[in-house]
Amino acid sequence: MLPPYSLIGVAFGLFIIAADIILLRKHKLSGRMFLLWLVYGIAVCYVAVDPSIFSRITQLLGLQFTLTGVVIAGFAMLSVMFLYLNYRIAELQSQLMKLAISASVVDFTEKSKKTDKTRGNPDAPDRQPPS
Amino acid sequence: MVMVPAYNEEKTVEEVVRTTKTLHPDFEVVVIDDGSNDRTVEKAMNAGVSVVSLPFHCGGSVAILAGYCIAAIKEYDYVVKIDADGQHRPEDISKLLTPLFSGETDITVGSRYLNQNNHNGDSAVKNSGRVFSSTLVSTVKKTGVTDVTSGMRAWSQKAIRTLLSVYMERRIGEDSVFWVAETFVAARKGLTLKEVPIEVLPRNHGKSKSFSPRKMLLYPLRLLATIVNEIQ
Numbered sequence: 001m002l003p004p005y006s007l008i009g010v011a012f013g014l015f016i017i018a019a020d021i022i023l024l025r026k027h028k029l030s031g032r033m034f035l036l037w038l039v040y041g042i043a044v045c046y047v048a049v050d051p052s053i054f055s056r057i058t059q060l061l062g063l064q065f066t067l068t069g070v071v072i073a074g075f076a077m078l079s080v081m082f083l084y085l086n087y088r089i090a091e092l093q094s095q096l097m098k099l100a101i102s103a104s105v106v107d108f109t110e111k112s113k114k115t116d117k118t119r120g121n122p123d124a125p126d127r128q129p130p131s
Numbered sequence: 132m133v134m135v136p137a138y139n140e141e142k143t144v145e146e147v148v149r150t151t152k153t154l155h156p157d158f159e160v161v162v163i164d165d166g167s168n169d170r171t172v173e174k175a176m177n178a179g180v181s182v183v184s185l186p187f188h189c190g191g192s193v194a195i196l197a198g199y200c201i202a203a204i205k206e207y208d209y210v211v212k213i214d215a216d217g218q219h220r221p222e223d224i225s226k227l228l229t230p231l232f233s234g235e236t237d238i239t240v241g242s243r244y245l246n247q248n249n250h251n252g253d254s255a256v257k258n259s260g261r262v263f264s265s266t267l268v269s270t271v272k273k274t275g276v277t278d279v280t281s282g283m284r285a286w287s288q289k290a291i292r293t294l295l296s297v298y299m300e301r302r303i304g305e306d307s308v309f310w311v312a313e314t315f316v317a318a319r320k321g322l323t324l325k326e327v328p329i330e331v332l333p334r335n336h337g338k339s340k341s342f343s344p345r346k347m348l349l350y351p352l353r354l355l356a357t358i359v360n361e362i363q
Binding site for chain 1: 181183184185186187189190193196197200201204205299301302303304305308349352353356357359360
C-alpha cells in the first residue's frame with residue numbers, strides 16, 4: 001500500500017494526464033504540448049511512487065535540494081498554472097491564425113471585386129467569407 | 132480552382148503556375164503566399180494568377196485553410212491543391228479531377244505509392260514513415276489510403292464546406308499531421324476518399340518545410356497524438 005503522500009502525487013499526475021487528454025480531444029491543445037504534458041504527468045506519477053529518484057537526480061547534478069511539502073505544493077501549483085498558460089496560448093494562437101485567414105481572404109475578395117469591375121462585370125458576386 | 136500554397140518558392144512557383152495555366156486554361160489558379168520573404172508573390176503575379184497573401188508566416192495548414200475559404204466563397208465546384216516546389220506535376224491534375232467529375236468520390240488523394248515506377252528521391256526513412264502512417268490510419272479508420280501524407284489532393288465543393296465547418300470550430304492543426312487529421316475528419320463526416328496514382332518528382336530547389344531531422348524524430352509521437360485526438 002502506498003503512503004498518503006504518494007497517493008496524492010499519483011492522483012495529481014493522473015489529473016495532469018486526464019486534463020491533457022481532455023484538452024487534446026477538445027482540440028484545445030497542440031500535439032506538441034500534449035506530448036510534453038503527457039511525459040510530465042507520467043514523471044509526476046513515477047516520482048510520487050518512488051520519491052528517492054528526486055534525490056538521486058539532485059545528487060547527480062551536484063545540488064542539495066530537500067523535498068518538502070512546500071516545495072511539492074509549489075511545483076504542483078506552477079505546473080497547473082503552466083498547463084493553463086499553454087492552453088490559453090494555444091487558443092490565442094489558433095484565433096490569431098483564423099484572424100490572419102479572414103484578413104487575407106477579405107483582402108483577396110476585395111481585390112477580386114475591383115478586378116471584376118475593371119473587367120466590366122459590375123454584377124460580380126458580393127459574398128462574405130464564412131464565419 | 133487550383134490552389135498553390137507557397138512559402139519562399141521564388142525559384143519554382145512561376146513555372147508550376149505557368150504549366151498549370153497552360154494545361155488548364157479554364158481553371159482559376161490561386162497562389163496562397165504564406166508570408167514569404169523572397170520574390171514568391173512577384174513571380175506568381177508575373178505568371179498572371181491571383182495571389183492571396185497571409186499577413187505573416189502562419190504555416191502550411193493555415194495557407195490551405197485560406198484556400199478552402201476562397202473556394203467556399205467563390206463557390207468553385209472543384210478544388211485541386213498542388214505544391215509550389217515543383218514536386219507535383221500539373222499533368223496529374225486531370226487524374227485527380229476525373230473521379231470527382233463522375234461523382235464517384237468527394238475527395239481524391241494523389242498517391243505516390245500506387246505508381247510502381249515512381250522514384251521520388253526521398254530517403255528510406257521518409258518513405259517508411261509515410262507507409263507506416265498510412266498503414267496505421269488505414270488500420271484504425273479503414274480508409275484504404277496508401278499515401279495519407281500526400282498533399283496533392285482534390286475536393287468537391289461539398290467536401291470543402293464540410294471540412295471548413297469542422298476546422299473553423301477547432302484549433303488549427305499542425306502542418307506535419309494535417310493530412311492525417313483531415314483523413315480522419317473526412318471519414319468521420321461521411322466524405323468518400325479515392326486514391327489515384329501520381330508521380331512525385333524530386334525536389335530541385337530549397338529544403339522541405341515539412342521534414343527536418345527533429346520533426347522526423349517527433350513524427351511518430353505526433354501521429355499518436357493525432358490518432359488520440361481524432362479517433363471516436
